[in-house]
Amino acid sequence: MNFEPDPTHVAFREEVRAFMRDNVPPDLARRSYIGGHPPLVDDFRRWQRILHGRGWGAPHWPVEHGGTGWSAMQKHIFAEELYRADALDYGWQGTHMIGPVLIAFGSEAQKRRFLPPMLSGEEYWCQGFSEPNAGSDLASLRTRAELASDEWVINGQKTWTSDAHYADWGFFLVRTDPAVKPQRGISLLLVPMNSPGIRIRPIESLNGGHELNEVFLDQVRVPRENLVGEPGLGWTYAKYLLEKERTASAYLYQNKRELEKAKEIARAETVQGRRLIDTSGFARKLARVEADLLALEWSVLRILSDENNAHDAGAVVSALKIRGSEMQQRIAQLQIDALGPRALRAFQHGDYSAAVIDGTPLWPAYVPGRTAQYLHLRAATIYGGAREVQKNIIAKRVFGL
Numbered sequence: 435m436n437f438e439p440d441p442t443h444v445a446f447r448e449e450v451r452a453f454m455r456d457n458v459p460p461d462l463a464r465r466s467y468i469g470g471h472p473p474l475v476d477d478f479r480r481w482q483r484i485l486h487g488r489g490w491g492a493p494h495w496p497v498e499h500g501g502t503g504w505s506a507m508q509k510h511i512f513a514e515e516l517y518r519a520d521a522l523d524y525g526w527q528g529t530h531m532i533g534p535v536l537i538a539f540g541s542e543a544q545k546r547r548f549l550p551p552m553l554s555g556e557e558y559w560c561q562g563f564s565e566p567n568a569g570s571d572l573a574s575l576r577t578r579a580e581l582a583s584d585e586w587v588i589n590g591q592k593t594w595t596s597d598a599h600y601a602d603w604g605f606f607l608v609r610t611d612p613a614v615k616p617q618r619g620i621s622l623l624l625v626p627m628n629s630p631g632i633r634i635r636p637i638e639s640l641n642g643g644h645e646l647n648e649v650f651l652d653q654v655r656v657p658r659e660n661l662v663g664e665p666g667l668g669w670t671y672a673k674y675l676l677e678k679e680r681t682a683s684a685y686l687y688q689n690k691r692e693l694e695k696a697k698e699i700a701r702a703e704t705v706q707g708r709r710l711i712d713t714s715g716f717a718r719k720l721a722r723v724e725a726d727l728l729a730l731e732w733s734v735l736r737i738l739s740d741e742n743n744a745h746d747a748g749a750v751v752s753a754l755k756i757r758g759s760e761m762q763q764r765i766a767q768l769q770i771d772a773l774g775p776r777a778l779r780a781f782q783h784g785d786y787s788a789a790v791i792d793g794t795p796l797w798p799a800y801v802p803g804r805t806a807q808y809l810h811l812r813a814a815t816i817y818g819g820a821r822e823v824q825k826n827i828i829a830k831r832v833f834g835l
């Protein structure tokens with residue numbers, strides 16, 4: 435493997451960095467730096483519009499649908515620079531999840547109707563997969579959809595639906611054939627979130643934020659043509675959706691940016707007159723995390739360089755997910771350790787205040803949001819597929835257990 439950066443990549447990185455410098459609105463970057471989940475949906479629409487204006491609304495899509503045609507390395511550099519600039523990387527349920535599924539399996543009419551407003555940020559999406567008794571065991575989902583003349587009639591309940599209260603549209607896994615093997619009777623439907631019969635009940639998160647929801651569907655009717663692909667193939671499309679971007683599950687770019695924040699805090703905070711970062715205890719902890727993150731980065735780069743990988747895509751995604759989500763938690767912990775008692779300040783999600791008395795801020799700009807983020811990331815080893823379930827996948831696919 436060649437460790438030297440390719441000169442064309444250096445030039446590309448400079449181009450992206452300059453774009454970020456000139457186009458990320460500072461107020462948006464500040465909110466993104468503070469973090470907490472989800473960021474304001476208006477920020478998302480605004481930023482997506484800016485990206486779209488440059489032709490970078492969905493770099494990973496095929497060119498004919500508004501993508502960029504970039505190589506894997508260019509997409510990697512773009513994501514690195516995006517996080518470095520504290521720009522938003524959001525709206526994943528749209529451009530990263532259902533978008534690629536529609537491109538691969540949707541009808542021409544669906545592509546024409548849904549892809550442009552997804553790309554420009556006009557329409558925001560949510561993902562309705564999980565149910566009260568179907569999370570890890572998703573195939574046991576019970577929300578039903580029945581065809582009544584030209585409409586699907588949906589009844590059931592979803593849960594943990596991120597951003598359902600913001601979303602214009604949702605993509606829902608529903609059971610359309612209860613008679614066959616569970617995986618084979620599931621279909622994928624596109625549902626307007628303002629449909630009569632949809633009720634959304636908020637679930638308050640540990641950090642006081644509102645990202646999650648229960649979604650109740652009572653006689654919800656959608657046109658027959660809102661079915662994606664073939665009836666009964668929803669499970670196949672869901673797997674495609676989850677495995678499409680193999681390296682995304684490593685959360686590499688978030689992790690690198692958050693590690694920088696941990697260092698920033700440790701350089702500014704002092705213990706008995708010494709910078710925290712210079713104390714052997716903290717420096718050791720930091721080095722351990724940094725070494726592991728570097729290893730994760732090289733794993734991602736190996737995959738991006740298209741090296742032959744003996745293992746199947748599902749196992750690779752699972753391994754990256756385990757490692758990446760654990761790194762998220764370890765880095766958030768590092769930030770909290772570095773803040774010490776200050777971590778208890780401004781811990782509530784969405785607290786963007788820089789409390790000021792007589793013109794003097796009560797705490798440095800890096801304090802707000804860190805604890806809210808730490809609390810949010812306790813769920814990183816659950817959402818997107820729980821850690822134990824990922825380990826089961828590796829056991830089965832790699833070791834044949």
Ligand SMILES: Cc1cc2nc3c(=O)[nH]c(=O)nc-3n(C[C@H](O)[C@H](O)[C@H](O)COP(=O)(O)OP(=O)(O)OC[C@H]3O[C@@H](n4cnc5c(N)ncnc54)[C@H](O)[C@@H]3O)c2cc1C
Nearest residue numbers: 561562563564569570594595596813816817818820822823
């Ligand atoms: C912040 C957050 C956002 C989310 N957003 C969405 C969303 O937008 N849309 C959506 O559809 N879902 C969403 N989810 C749901 C998420 O996908 C599920 O929480 C996840 O799949 C786990 O399912 P569960 O919560 O039902 O837990 P369960 O499946 O009940 O698991 C409970 C525990 O049992 C363990 N376990 C389960 N099965 C096994 C097994 N076979 N072997 C060993 N251990 C096992 C799990 O690892 C876990 O520790 C979100 C969840 C969170 C926390």
